[in-house]
Amino acid sequence: DAGVIQSPRHEVTEMGQEVTLRCKPISGHNSLFWYRQTMMRGLELLIYFNNNVPIDDSGMPEDRFSAKMPNASFSTLKIQPSEPRDSAVYFCASLRIGTDTQYFGPGTRLTVL
Amino acid sequence: QQPVQSPQAVILREGEDAVINCSSSKALYSVHWYRQKHGEAPVFLMILLKGGEQKGHDKISASFNEKKQQSSLYLTASQLSYSGTYFCGTSANQAGTALIFGKGTTLSVSS
Numbered sequence: 001d002a003g004v005i006q007s008p009r010h011e012v013t014e015m016g017q018e019v020t021l022r023c024k025p026i027s028g029h030n031s032l033f034w035y036r037q038t039m040m041r042g043l044e045l046l047i048y049f050n051n052n053v054p055i056d057d058s059g060m061p062e063d064r065f066s067a068k069m070p071n072a073s074f075s076t077l078k079i080q081p082s083e084p085r086d087s088a089v090y091f092c093a094s095l096r097i098g099t100d101t102q103y104f105g106p107g108t109r110l111t112v113l
Numbered sequence: 114q115q116p117v118q119s120p121q122a123v124i125l126r127e128g129e130d131a132v133i134n135c136s137s138s139k140a141l142y143s144v145h146w147y148r149q150k151h152g153e154a155p156v157f158l159m160i161l162l163k164g165g166e167q168k169g170h171d172k173i174s175a176s177f178n179e180k181k182q183q184s185s186l187y188l189t190a191s192q193l194s195y196s197g198t199y200f201c202g203t204s205a206n207q208a209g210t211a212l213i214f215g216k217g218t219t220l221s222v223s224s
Contacts, residue, residue, distance in 0.1 A: 033211060042115075043155070043200060043214040056211060091154060100143060100162075102202075102212065104154035 002026070004105030006092050012111045018080040021108045024073055025094030033102060034067055034077050035091040043091070049075065050097060082112045114139060116203045118215035125191050125222045133186040133218045135201030144177055144184040145202040145212055148195075155200060158186075188220070196222045 005024040013019055025032050033048040047057040049069045057067070064083070069075040079086055089109050093102040116137045123131050135144060143162050147155035159170070161177035161184055172189040188195055198219045202212030 035214075042216040043202075045211050045213065048211045100145070100160050101157050102145075103157070104147075106154050 004092055004094050004103055006090075006105040006108050008108060009106060010109045010111075012113065013082055014113050015083055016081040017112075018078065019082045019086075019110060019112075021077040021079075021090050021092075021110070023075045023077070023092030023105060025075070025092070026103055027073070029094035029096045029103075030072065031095050031097050032069060032075050033093040034075070035093065035104075037089045037091060037107070038087075046077070046090075079110075082110075084112045086110060087112050115213055116144075116201055116215040118199075118201060118218050120218060121216075122219045123221070125220065127193060127222060127224050128190050129222075131188045131191060131220060133188075133199050133201075133220075135184045135186070135203070135215055137182045137203050139182065139203075139205050141177075141179075141182050141203050142206055143204045144175075145204070146175055146184075146186050147200045147202065147214075148197045149200065149217070150197040158199075191220075191222045193222050193224060196220055 007022045031050050034046040035043050037043045046059045047067045048055055052069045067077045089107045091107045092105045095102045116135050119134045145160045146158040149155040161175055175186045177184045198217040200214050200217045202214045204210050204212055
């Protein structure tokens with residue numbers, strides 16, 4: 001079975017540019033999470049969706065960040081405009097509601113110059 | 114609200130044991146343990162539920178003290194493959210809700 005798929009795996013961009021990260025959850029999973037990982041702050045939850053509906057976006061740092069889940073098999077996290085402090089590894093995870101295990105994707109390493 | 118993990122880092126020789134602790138100031142429903150190797154995604158190890166029993170597989174086990182809101186991960190007779198960063202993720206609600214992760218404990222096992 002395919003796991004959580006994220007793209008791109010690496011992204012290098014310049015300050016001010018728009019960045020879009022993509023995630024495909026495991027088939028049959030109906031809950032999706034976006035995390036950001038940095039050395040200083042560890043793994044932080046940004047936003048999560050249940051059945052494509054955003055449930056908690058209190059972790060989204062500011063208005064420059066937005067996330068969508070147009071259908072059960074696709075989600076995007078967009079940063080516009082990007083800033084150097086956004087540099088981090090962004091993980092997407094999914095699970096089937098009613099179970100307890102989140103499965104993480106391989107992550108996208110974002111570098112903003 | 115973020116759980117506190119201790120110690121921050123552990124250095125072991127193969128065959129030695131280690132304990133990693135995770136404490137929360139909130140009442141918890143569950144504690145999840147993950148291991149992350151450098152450059153890879155976190156991988157689920159096990160979950161401890163409120164009212165549940167101590168769990169384990171192979172030489173890795175964990176417990177959950179509800180009175181203290183603390184979980185401990187026990188690594189016995191460590192192997193080189195145990196090296197990585199261990200995270201606890203906590204939830205105050207029932208299954209399927211978001212986790213709040215600690216900052217991690219880095220475990221280095223050498224031969």
